[in-house]
Amino acid sequence: MPTTTKSSTTKNTTTQNPTPQSTTPAEDMRTGDFLRAPLQETMAMTGGWLEMVQAHHQMIEQAFDALIESGGNDFSACMALHKRLAYLLTAHSVAEENVLYPALAMCNLQSESDRLYLDQAHAKVMNAVLDMSNEKCGAAWLDKVSQLKAAVLQHAKVDEEGDLYPRLDKAIDKDTADKLDMAYRREFVAVKPLG
Helix, strand or coil, X not given: CEEEEECCCCCEEEEECCCXXXXXXXXXXXXXXXXXXXXXXXXXXXXXXXXXXXXXXXXHHXXXXXXXXXXXXXXXXXXXXXHHHHHXXXXXXXXXXXXXXXXXXXXXXXXXXXXHHHHHHHHHHHHHHHHHCCCCCCHHHHHHHHHHHHHHHHHHHHHHHHHHHHHHHHHCCHHHHHHHHHHHHHHHHHCCCCC
């Protein structure tokens, strides 16, 4: 929209406001901000370790949904969505494997902790298959993404949130909970997204 201003010589001048550069969703997704948003959100979180885990599980589910719903029609957008999902899965698994699974073992939940490590290993293999595929974003690839989503959400929502993490939360004192809060956040934010 043009704006009119008076100069010091009382002459009217008209300037054109710059038109904002529009970007496509794919371009927005390829920016560092899109990839770093989960890291920034984690640094801003104020809840304890269990609330952070639940928030990350929700972010992961949303990232899966966005990737699957993209349908692979825009390859660049699909790859950006996959990159974000891969970052979330990696950062979250690092934090859990380095902090929460050992805490479970220390609270006499060793066999349960071992099972979670095995579940994570299985999910990592499934994710590696996606990464190494020559047919990224096609229908068969998105079917594999859906299978990975089912495995990850079973692990996250049923095994962790629905059983083991509430048991861990009840088994620890406030001092230990505070240490888990700091350690879980530290491990998650130590993983930096590429791009």
